[in-house]
Amino acid sequence: xxxxxxxxxxxxxxxxxxxxxxxxAYRIAGVISLTGPLGFSGISFKKASDLAIxxxxxxxxxxxWEDDESKxxxxxxxxxxxxxxxxxxxxxxATTPSTLALMKITEQRKIPHLITLGGGxxxxxxxxxxYAWRTTIRLDMENRTGAAYVRQMKFKxxxxxxxxxxxxxxxWDAFKQLVLSTSETKIAGESFSxxxxxxxxxxxxxxxxxxxxxxxxxxxGTVGTAFLKQxxxxxxxxxxxxxxxxxxxxxxxxxxxxxALGVSTGTRWHxxxxxxxxxxxVEAFKKKYNELPDQYAGExxxxxxWWLAHVEKIGTFDKEKLLQGFATSTWEKSIKGKxxxxxCDHQALQVGYWGEIVAGAAGGxxxxxxxxxxxxxxxxFPPCQ
Amino acid sequence: MSLVVIGLSIGMLLFLLAVGLTLIFGMLxxxxxxxxxxxxxxxxxxxxxxxxxxxxxxxxVAAPLIVVAMAAAMEFVAIRRVYARDHFYQVLLTFGLIxxxxxxxxxxxxxxxxxLSAPPGLGSSVSLLGSDVSAYRxxxxxxxxxxxxxxxxxxxxxxxGMVVRGCNHDSExxxxxxxxxxxxxxxxxxxxxxMAALGGVAAGPxxxxxxxxxxxxxxxxxxxxxxxxxxxxxxxxxxxxxxxxIRAVGQRYVPELIGVxxxxxxxxxxxxxxxxxxxxxxxxx
Numbered sequence: 001x002x003x004x005x006x007x008x009x010x011x012x013x014x015x016x017x018x019x020x021x022x023x024x025a026y027r028i029a030g031v032i033s034l035t036g037p038l039g040f041s042g043i044s045f046k047k048a049s050d051l052a053i054x055x056x057x058x059x060x061x062x063x064x065w066e067d068d069e070s071k072x073x074x075x076x077x078x079x080x081x082x083x084x085x086x087x088x089x090x091x092x093x094a095t096t097p098s099t100l101a102l103m104k105i106t107e108q109r110k111i112p113h114l115i116t117l118g119g120g121x122x123x124x125x126x127x128x129x130x131y132a133w134r135t136t137i138r139l140d141m142e143n144r145t146g147a148a149y150v151r152q153m154k155f156k157x158x159x160x161x162x163x164x165x166x167x168x169x170x171x172w173d174a175f176k177q178l179v180l181s182t183s184e185t186k187i188a189g190e191s192f193s194x195x196x197x198x199x200x201x202x203x204x205x206x207x208x209x210x211x212x213x214x215x216x217x218x219x220x221g222t223v224g225t226a227f228l229k230q231x232x233x234x235x236x237x238x239x240x241x242x243x244x245x246x247x248x249x250x251x252x253x254x255x256x257x258x259x260a261l262g263v264s265t266g267t268r269w270h271x272x273x274x275x276x277x278x279x280x281x282v283e284a285f286k287k288k289y290n291e292l293p294d295q296y297a298g299e300x301x302x303x304x305x306w307w308l309a310h311v312e313k314i315g316t317f318d319k320e321k322l323l324q325g326f327a328t329s330t331w332e333k334s335i336k337g338k339x340x341x342x343x344c345d346h347q348a349l350q351v352g353y354w355g356e357i358v359a360g361a362a363g364g365x366x367x368x369x370x371x372x373x374x375x376x377x378x379x380x381f382p383p384c385q
Numbered sequence: 386m387s388l389v390v391i392g393l394s395i396g397m398l399l400f401l402l403a404v405g406l407t408l409i410f411g412m413l414x415x416x417x418x419x420x421x422x423x424x425x426x427x428x429x430x431x432x433x434x435x436x437x438x439x440x441x442x443x444x445x446v447a448a449p450l451i452v453v454a455m456a457a458a459m460e461f462v463a464i465r466r467v468y469a470r471d472h473f474y475q476v477l478l479t480f481g482l483i484x485x486x487x488x489x490x491x492x493x494x495x496x497x498x499x500x501l502s503a504p505p506g507l508g509s510s511v512s513l514l515g516s517d518v519s520a521y522r523x524x525x526x527x528x529x530x531x532x533x534x535x536x537x538x539x540x541x542x543x544x545x546g547m548v549v550r551g552c553n554h555d556s557e558x559x560x561x562x563x564x565x566x567x568x569x570x571x572x573x574x575x576x577x578x579x580m581a582a583l584g585g586v587a588a589g590p591x592x593x594x595x596x597x598x599x600x601x602x603x604x605x606x607x608x609x610x611x612x613x614x615x616x617x618x619x620x621x622x623x624x625x626x627x628x629x630x631i632r633a634v635g636q637r638y639v640p641e642l643i644g645v646x647x648x649x650x651x652x653x654x655x656x657x658x659x660x661x662x663x664x665x666x667x668x669x670x
Binding site: 037 | 387388391394395496497498499500502503508509510516517518519520521522590591592593594595596597601632633636637640641643644
């Protein structure tokens, strides 16, 4: 089995049974965040991608991975290095800026680019390319599932906090409009936190003073963890319902403690989902890595498994033919039930999940995200522009 | 009321972290970029101590002591070789130490953030003049006051402090008087690093214990040292409280301008009093 390298630009080969043609091996390369603030998602991504290759090829093979250190400029450098070897498929990256940087390279080099993590709207919107196809969710889908939750809960007033950053301000504005246009809920107030701020005590107090009964928290990653820790110290969840697009998952809850219980959030996928493909993936992941897969692992596995099945079905490594076929592809064996690729924007239509952190069962994780609602694609994806 | 409490708690946490850097930067002249990494290491050691003993209070003592020992070894092996060298070498060396400490933490504890909770009794809120404030923040303020008093008394009123200040002002003369200057420097570096770890333990219940926490605070620390004056404990306290209050006021009224306000203060001090707001002018002859 190929060793995973964090530096160097050589490509590993994937032994792939190919019925015809001169090329015997299908070459995959990936630029992901193995270190830096998003290293946790990149490690999951890599583990799951390796597993997808193994499960859909029958042999033990590694991929060639470059670490972009969670920085878009490094993504561009490492992506260019890997692209120079003309791989058959490029994977990555974790964040929207990094993914967009990689998309420019794969478009220039005409390399199929599978996006299994980056959720930013421009990826399949204004910055869409002919070679980049997204199998994971779009971020605005999270606004729609959140707005559906607001309707369900019948909040009188909600307060919102997000980063003081153009993309996140726009997302909050879009969410506000959705809530105001689809429910009776009013907006009690809003706060925008600088990206490097980790102290939210006064924002929390502003929200309490607003009289809101719901709090939309658009602060992902460790920032969201800091927020919920500080919220727990003043029992904020006793005063209003805390919820957000991706504010918490099982791992974050373990770092927050009991303050995470009852927090509601959207999620891309969860290991507890009750469908055969999901269970098969979870069992295989646990057997290989002795841990439960997180949502990033789930999405990385599902996207690559879909693509590899598509290559098998089409029966060629020809990039243009594969892309042409993928435009109308349906993935019936998705760990989320079913995904349908939409040709107009290269976005896979799929269900959306909403859940709440609860105490886990004995012998398992202490805190678990329990899925409480599933939204069909027609409810959460906007029509193609 | 809550604005004052929150500002003071932010300031005290910053002081706990920056006082160590004040000692190291001010008294040894070493630009210790690894200070943030030691803060992070302190938080992780506290997490592990709590896992083993179940007690935050044991962690509050044990984690800094472990880092003091490690830092003494670091000073003996590496730091003392760059005292006489250009600052550039100190930056390179301490940056290398960051990478070593980061990898050590990652290999032992992994990439996922860890939970360090406030001790029982301090994990809830207290009603103060109509506002709910975190009991832990009140503890932080009191703890910071105690630490600052201890530092003040030791450095300004004790024989130990006199020796330290003597080595800082004129190490050659101190050596002539029989003081083991090398040992004093080792202790200053070790205790300064221990204070970084103490800051990490104190921060753990408020912020996620993760591998990026050190990067988030190191710039603020250097600002506190520069604003207060190098080697000046009172200055560190005042600088930290100033920055803490600016952040609190900014969060309440203009959160998008917190960074701008903080750096404006820093620039203002550099222009008006580059030696720091509280540094004393020294007699030259």
